[in-house]
Amino acid sequence: MYKPKMKLTTEQMSxxxxxxxxxKAKIMETIVRYxxxxxxxxxxxxxxxxxxxxxxxxxxxxxxxxxxMDQIIDAGLKVDDGFTMDPRPLDxxxxxxxxxxxxxxKKILYGxxxxxxxxxxxxGLKNKDAFTCACYFNEVGNKPKKGDILSWAESSAxxxxxxxxxxxxxxNSGMIDIMGSIIGYVPKFGLLTDxxxxxxxxxxxxxxxxxxxxxxxxxxxxxxxxxxxxxxxLDKYLGNELTDDVCSYLKDFGAATASNGAVGLxxxxxxTPEAKELGDKLLLKDYKEYIxxxxxxxxxxxxxxxxxxxxxxxxQLAFIGCPHLSFAQLNEWTDILVANxxxxxxxxxxxxxxxxxxxxxxxxxxxxxxxxELLKTGATLTCICPLMYTSNPLTHSxxxxxxxxxxxxxSMARFYKIDDLVNExxx
Amino acid sequence: MKEFKGRVLAEGKYKGKAVVSHxxxxxxxxxxxxxxxxxxxxxxxxxxxxxxxxxxxTGVALCLPQxxxxxxxxxxxxVVCSMKINPSCLLFSESIDSLAAAGVVLSKVWxxxxxxxxxxxxxxxxDTIKQDQEIEVKEDGTVVLL
Numbered sequence: 105m106y107k108p109k110m111k112l113t114t115e116q117m118s119x120x121x122x123x124x125x126x127x128k129a130k131i132m133e134t135i136v137r138y139x140x141x142x143x144x145x146x147x148x149x150x151x152x153x154x155x156x157x158x159x160x161x162x163x164x165x166x167x168x169x170x171x172x173m174d175q176i177i178d179a180g181l182k183v184d185d186g187f188t189m190d191p192r193p194l195d196x197x198x199x200x201x202x203x204x205x206x207x208x209x210k211k212i213l214y215g216x217x218x219x220x221x222x223x224x225x226x227x228g229l230k231n232k233d234a235f236t237c238a239c240y241f242n243e244v245g246n247k248p249k250k251g252d253i254l255s256w257a258e259s260s261a262x263x264x265x266x267x268x269x270x271x272x273x274x275x276n277s278g279m280i281d282i283m284g285s286i287i288g289y290v291p292k293f294g295l296l297t298d299x300x301x302x303x304x305x306x307x308x309x310x311x312x313x314x315x316x317x318x319x320x321x322x323x324x325x326x327x328x329x330x331x332x333x334x335x336x337x338l339d340k341y342l343g344n345e346l347t348d349d350v351c352s353y354l355k356d357f358g359a360a361t362a363s364n365g366a367v368g369l370x371x372x373x374x375x376t377p378e379a380k381e382l383g384d385k386l387l388l389k390d391y392k393e394y395i396x397x398x399x400x401x402x403x404x405x406x407x408x409x410x411x412x413x414x415x416x417x418x419x420q421l422a423f424i425g426c427p428h429l430s431f432a433q434l435n436e437w438t439d440i441l442v443a444n445x446x447x448x449x450x451x452x453x454x455x456x457x458x459x460x461x462x463x464x465x466x467x468x469x470x471x472x473x474x475x476x477e478l479l480k481t482g483a484t485l486t487c488i489c490p491l492m493y494t495s496n497p498l499t500h501s502x503x504x505x506x507x508x509x510x511x512x513x514x515s516m517a518r519f520y521k522i523d524d525l526v527n528e529x530x531x
Numbered sequence: 532m533k534e535f536k537g538r539v540l541a542e543g544k545y546k547g548k549a550v551v552s553h554x555x556x557x558x559x560x561x562x563x564x565x566x567x568x569x570x571x572x573x574x575x576x577x578x579x580x581x582x583x584x585x586x587x588x589t590g591v592a593l594c595l596p597q598x599x600x601x602x603x604x605x606x607x608x609x610v611v612c613s614m615k616i617n618p619s620c621l622l623f624s625e626s627i628d629s630l631a632a633a634g635v636v637l638s639k640v641w642x643x644x645x646x647x648x649x650x651x652x653x654x655x656x657x658d659t660i661k662q663d664q665e666i667e668v669k670e671d672g673t674v675v676l677l
């Protein structure tokens with residue numbers, strides 16, 4: 105049996121010893137070993153019991169995941185408070201696929217999707233619409249409170265929960281998320297501690313206009329990697345209240361810090377909960393400084409490689425909404441697209457465009473007149489993860505466009521600034 | 532011969548080639564294409580990592596500061612180890628990050644993997660080691676540059 109370095113309670117020790125079954129013992133061993141690597145002194149209770157799992161795709165090759173799931177089901181274990189998931193990979197109604205795509209996706213690439221969703225239901229999936237990377241949207245409802253301890257893994261959701269909601273969660277990996285949720289404990293280290301939430305970087309924003317969130321997040325993520333940044337000067341553009349628009353900005357900004365670097369928590373002076381409460385006391389003594397101005401933003405933007413075979417050709421398919429768009433963003437994007445089509449004397453977008461949002465948000469948005477306006481542009485609205493569209497190797501030769509730095513990082517999609525993307529789509 | 536000593540997270544012996552990334556290794560972006568295609572060897576598919584892009588990573592000692600990127604990273608490492616196309620060693624100059632740590636633990640507990648993992652080898656380790664250099668890894672966490 106594994107000998108833990110951390111201090112365990114009698115109950116935790118008995119689980120590790122196998123007194124509640126072999127599978128539960130292996131789950132406990134996984135969580136304890138994980139914590140021991142970081143010298144965690146103990147396990148702490150997960151106080152926001154609703155889980156969120158990052159692995160939502162039934163890729164045929166993820167056999168170890170399905171094997172572990174079967175072991176969990178056979179042992180009669182589940183997440184008591186249920187969980188939400190990252191987005192589903194496929195939507196044949198609202199995303200363009202050719203016949204070969206459909207065959208490869210359904211029969212080969214995501215051939216295990218149905219089986220995997222059956223497994224997920226047995227271990228606590230909340231419902232058939234619980235698939236989004238932005239589970240904290242009000243329309244979805246998996247929204248932790250300040251100070252809650254979580255066992256989540258989705259990088260953008262962890263980043264948002266820590267930074268905007270003030271909850272506490274480490275940047276866990278897929279599989280650790282469900283194991284912590286089942287066992288009800290996570291190791292106390294890193295972002296779960298007061299010290300681990302302090303910033304080792306002071307980022308000074310000196311741009312001449314409100315920086316585009318996906319580029320600013322990338323700039324900061326690349327610089328600080330896994331460290332915690334304390335950002336000053338951004339409140340000048342965002343204000344001091346976490347309005348819907350500001351939360352949407354921070355969602356996109358945070359996702360870029362997490363995917364272009366490994367940021368699990370950031371503080372924005374005078375805006376995010378802990379920064380409002382503690383101010384620059386959040387800065388560690390020997391913090392480093394980094395100034396972000398227009399030149400630095402442009403330098404990083406220009407460093408993004410264009411992976412298209414023919415860089416001079418026009419794009420073929422645009423994805424907007426990685427992470428998933430909020431209700432406020434759907435309204436904003438519709439207005440932008442409609443206004444720019446009008447400016448160019450066009451009725452329809454000239455490039456196939458797919459907007460991505462959470463099922464709960466879509467359900468609300470399609471009730472509005474704005475949705476009809478969006479449909480008239482030729483755009484469609486889906487709830488898939490656009491990254492999973494790009495898992496099909498046939499898509500690698502397609503000229504995909506995006507304003508998401510997360511999608512750019514993990515695919516061959518070309519990154520556009522928002523204004524440039526809108527211009528390409530509507531001209 | 533230069534030697535570096537780190538913390539042993541998963542012990543083992545290795546003698547062979549080192550592949551070096553001076554920047555954080557994005558696990559998903561690095562392994563994704565090879566895993567999805569069910570390849571017998573990993574060829575790094577991370578367009579943003581000029582040190583590793585296009586290089587074989589199976590059976591080598593991957594030397595890196597930390598891993599970065601998507602939090603599927605640990606699970607991806609578990610899958611790579613389960614497919615037995617993993618690097619033989621992961622040699623971290625810094626303290627291991629939470630995603631790689633999860634991957635190592637998942638691989639050990641659920642896949643019985645024999646991947647060797649050493650961290651805290653120091654910045655000088657990455658500054659000194661050369662791409663494709665022959666190295667020896669000892670069970671006590673010593674890495675010898677041959």
